[in-house]
Amino acid sequence: MTRAIRIGGFSGYLGDRRSALDEAMAGAPCDVLIGDYLAEFTLAMLAARHRTDPSKGYVEYFLDQLRPHLGALAERGTKVVVNAGGFNPAGLAAAVRAMVTENGAPLRVAHVEGDNILSTVDDLLAAGHEMRSMDSGAPLADWGHRPIAANAYLGGWGIAAALRAGADVVVCGRVTDASLTAGPAAWWHDWRPDDWDRLAAAVVAGHVIECGPHAVGGNFSGFTQVPGMVRPGFPVAEIDADGTTVITKHPGDGGTVTVDTVTAQLVYEIQGPRYLNPDVTAHLDTVRLRQLAPDRVEISGATGSPPPPSTKVAMFAPIGHQIVVSVYATGLDVDEKVALVRAQAEALLEGVDAELDVTALGTAAEDPDRQWDATVQVRIMATAAEREPLARLSEGIGELFLSSIPGFFTDNAARQSSSPKPRIDYWPSLLAIDAVPHEVVLDDGTRIAVDPPPATEQPSQPTHPEPAPVALGETRRVPLGRLVHARSGDKGGNSNVGLWVADPKAWPWLRSLLSTEELRRLMPEAKDLDIVRHEFPHLRAVHFVLRGLLGTGGSSNLRVDPIGKAVGEFLRARHVDVPVELLERGPAAHG
Known part of the structure; x- marks a missing residue:
């Protein structure tokens, strides 16, 4: 295809707005609609459901969302890609096929398998895969608990293969969130597995739209200036053949798309400037944002390199x-x-x-x-x-x-x-990517094997020195959030938080202010933790990873805010010294 592919989101998590697919179907036409239902926290919930009833373990309400639109999807040629398969993508695919047959719609359904490695954990350990914790470094043998779920994170090439084979609905288990977008983009533009920059751009686009209303103002620290926040809509990514992307939304829906709402999602739940996926390592520090028009933000400059030789494995076990x-x-x-x-x-x-x-x-x-x-x-x-x-x-x-x-x-x-x-409890681990099976199963039973990436490269996050002080002039002590936006979230037992300014003139002050030691002062709860600091100059953002703030993960820690969603808002409430010159520039400069 020569034109950009339009990919619209309709779910950002298990429990997101049930009417979102109705809204997407009523909105501007899209080539692919994606639904992201899984996260580490929600996987733990589905694991318990699957253990109680092995025939389930998938997102059952997806069937209710899809049922009214089967005819319209077939008529328009719109594809649907979801990770609602959870622990049983074959079961959900069978249920969708039965529903399609009953409806008479000419839709083909495929599903992606290979992420569920629970039955092979003992064999993998015996073969020398220690399944060490990504947080503590301890081998799985030291955990002391028997996993009830073990899911490897798959990339997007299985989705691309399913679409290439004619599938209209693709049901996945634990593919990465961004793979729901990267797979369709790779299929549409016929990219090669080593098109690193283009794949990285699609991963970045997928990261922006994977959390539904986030990209249009949901959970945004500047929400008081966002119209229609009673019911914000869902984002759309227009991805061109070179990877350049425009983030927009359906006309008439609530919310807005600005550089700041997109930045908020870019710095959300990351571990640093290198964003790791099974298909590519995306370099977020090269990304640039530009407001093209109201509700249209261009993402450009993304670069990529080969993915790591291992992929993440999420394991869960009951611990009491x-x-x-x-x-x-x-x-x-x-x-x-x-x-x-x-x-x-x-x-x-x-x-x-x-x-x-x-x-x-x-x-x-x-x-x-x-x-x-x-x-x-x-x-x-x-x-x-x-x-x-x-x-x-x-x-x-x-x-x-x-x-x-x-x-x-x-x-x-x-x-x-x-x-x-x-x-x-949650145990995040790594497994060699060539040890993870990755297959597509078509509606006629045909199986398509998905090859590992053509090259891999051990990634490392860049290091940024602690900032030097800058001359402030006259200052006033005010809440940090008077000038600064923030977004925080979780990665297993770690919380991340990104803080940025809309005003370019405020960037030197923010960069100088937010040292690691200043973060420890602002957040005493994290004063004894290992804290990793990075800078994103193009986004005017400072990013921190607070290792261990969330214990071993959101499903088992005792914090009132178990997955760190409000860490950023707490920091914005802390008082700091701000140059009066920046405060007097007015709200327009501050986003």
Whole structure:
């Protein structure tokens, strides 16, 4: 094809807006519609579902999303590519085929296999693959838990092969999020497996649109200036043959596409300037953004190099049980009230091998106008290997109404995790990419093997020296967020956060301000962690990885914000010294 391929998103996670495919079908025409349902956190949820019922383990509501549009998809020639297959892509593909047959629509369905390596873990270990943790470096043998799920991350060439063979709907399991876009782009433009720069550009485009409304203003720190935020739409990527991409959205939908909304997604959930995928390593530090028109942002300059010789493997195992209960402290002596609740919770777990976290959320107003202005939530979370001690904790908290703090109450109308639930731990590992099978299964049973990449290269993140101070002139102490945008997220047990400025004149100040030591000051919770710092001059961004902030992963840590989504907003609330000259440039300069 000579024209750009138009790829529209309609899902950014398991549980995203169910009507999004309806909205995409009603919007501007697209060549391919992609649905991203999987993340490390949601994989843990699906793993439990698959363990309970091996015939499931896929995203069942995708069938309800797809059913009304089978005829229109066939008529328009629009392709659909999803990773909704989860732990059972063959099962979901069979369900889609049955639905297509019942509807009479002439659609062909293929699925991609090979990511689920659970049945071969023992053989891989015996063959010398130690499956070391990407976080701790320890071999899998030291984990002490038996995995119930092990999924290798696949690239996009299986998707490309399925589309090339005539598939209209491609169901995947754990392909990388960006592969949902890179595969269709490679098919459409007939790229070679060693077209590194073009593949990198498609991976960058896929990274931008993989999280649905994120790219049009969802979860954006500048949300007060975004129109239609009650219901922001979903993004569209127009990817040209050379990889140059324009990010846009369906006309009339809520939200907006700006350099800042795209930057927010570029710095989201990355480990640094090298963005690793099974097909290519994308160099994010060469990327440039340009506002072409309202709701049209060009992404150019992406470069790529061969992918790493290994791919990521996500493993999950049950490690016990957990419980969460909330009570409330109101008015005076809040610190002492929280201390008493903590002591009573500890007494209920006395003699039990359990982990307890009691966290007060918020601060009581000094002279409150409303009762709720003086109320602090006290969150009690506990984990243990066995269920029974946690059940006793829940029962015991319920016995404190007459023997705890003054004003003790719980929100009985809220749905609470008042009974113990399974706790799932996460083990991110690496496996040689040529040890991972990668196959496409067509609707007639034909299998197409997907070759490993033609070359690999061990990647390394660049290093950036700590910044030198700059002359500030007259300053004013204000919240960092007065000038600075931020976006944060998770990568296993690590949290990342990118902070950037829209105003080019503010970049030297931001770069100088955000040293590693300053980040430790701004976020005391991270003061003893290993912190990695990188700079993105073209994006005017400083990026940090806070290693270990999230324990071993979002599915098992005890933080109230388990996957680090609000780390960036916390940092924006911290007060720093800002040159008055920058503050006086006005809101237009600050995005």
